[in-house]
Amino acid sequence: MTEARYDAVAEFYQAGWTDTYDDPVVVDLFALLGSVDGQDVLDVACGHGRVTRELARRGARAIGVDLSAALLDTARAIEDQQRLGVKYIHADIGDWTPPAGSFDAVTCCFGLSDIDDLDSAIEVLSAALRPGGRFIFCLLHPCFGGGGEISGSWPTERTYYDEGWWLPAGRASSLRRRVGANHRMLSTYVNDFAVHGLRLDSIAEPPPPTAWSEGELLAAGRFPVFLVGRCMKL
Numbered sequence: 001m002t003e004a005r006y007d008a009v010a011e012f013y014q015a016g017w018t019d020t021y022d023d024p025v026v027v028d029l030f031a032l033l034g035s036v037d038g039q040d041v042l043d044v045a046c047g048h049g050r051v052t053r054e055l056a057r058r059g060a061r062a063i064g065v066d067l068s069a070a071l072l073d074t075a076r077a078i079e080d081q082q083r084l085g086v087k088y089i090h091a092d093i094g095d096w097t098p099p100a101g102s103f104d105a106v107t108c109c110f111g112l113s114d115i116d117d118l119d120s121a122i123e124v125l126s127a128a129l130r131p132g133g134r135f136i137f138c139l140l141h142p143c144f145g146g147g148g149e150i151s152g153s154w155p156t157e158r159t160y161y162d163e164g165w166w167l168p169a170g171r172a173s174s175l176r177r178r179v180g181a182n183h184r185m186l187s188t189y190v191n192d193f194a195v196h197g198l199r200l201d202s203i204a205e206p207p208p209p210t211a212w213s214e215g216e217l218l219a220a221g222r223f224p225v226f227l228v229g230r231c232m233k234l
C-alpha cells in the first residue's frame, strides 16, 4: 500500500471540506452522474465520505474506498450517527479487488491526482463497473497554469509536459502545500481511460470561485481551473 498522505492532515481536511454540495464542481459532478436511486455506486478515494454520504442520500447503495485510515475513522463515526447504510473499505484502490462488474457507477471527487498509480486504479475501477456503467470524476484541471499565490497543476520551474509528484508552494494552495499532487497531462488521463475500456463522453469545465475574479487571484482565474468528466464503460 502506498503512503497515506492524508492521515497527517485529516483534521485539516475534514474541517475544510464539509457536507456541502452547492459549489459548481460538485454540482457538475452530480449532474453528469444523473440519478443513482437504487443503484450500486463505488466512491473511489472517498476521504471522510462527504460525497459518499450524498450518494446514499440520493438513494444509492454506496461504498467508499480510501487509503487514509484517519479519514475513514471519521467517515465511519458519522455513519454510526447518521445511518445512511454506507460501507467503507480501507484499501489502496490499485491493490483492491472488488467484485467484477458489480457497480452501476463509480465516482472519484478530487482523488485522481492523489492516486500515485493511476493505471492500476483505472484498471480496478473499470473492472468494477458493469458494461454501460459510468465513471464520473473531478480534479484540478491538468491544464491549470496557476497564478499569484495559487499553484498550478505543475511546478513553475517545469513544463506541462513534465509529469510526476510534486509539492506546491503557493500560499493559497492550502491543501496541496500539505499533501502534494501528481501532475499528469490531460492526454495521459484520457488515454489510460481508453486502455481500460472507458470512453470519455462528456466533460464540464466549471468556473473558478467568484473570489478569483479580482485582486491577486485574478491571474489564476483566467485559466481553466477544474475539470469534471464522465466515461462510459464499453
Ligand SMILES: C[S@@+](CC[C@H](N)C(=O)[O-])C[C@H]1O[C@@H](n2cnc3c(N)ncnc32)[C@H](O)[C@@H]1O
Pocket: 002, 004, 005, 006, 017, 044, 045, 046, 047, 048, 049, 050, 051, 065, 066, 067, 068, 071, 091, 092, 093, 094, 108, 109, 110, 111, 114, 115, 116, 117
Ligand atoms: C482530496 S481528497 C478527496 C476526498 C473525497 N473524495 C472528497 O471529495 O472529500 C483525496 C483522497 O484520495 C485518497 N487516496 C489517495 N491515494 C489513494 C489510493 N491509492 N487509493 C484510495 N484512496 C486514495 C486520499 O487518502 C484522500 O482521502
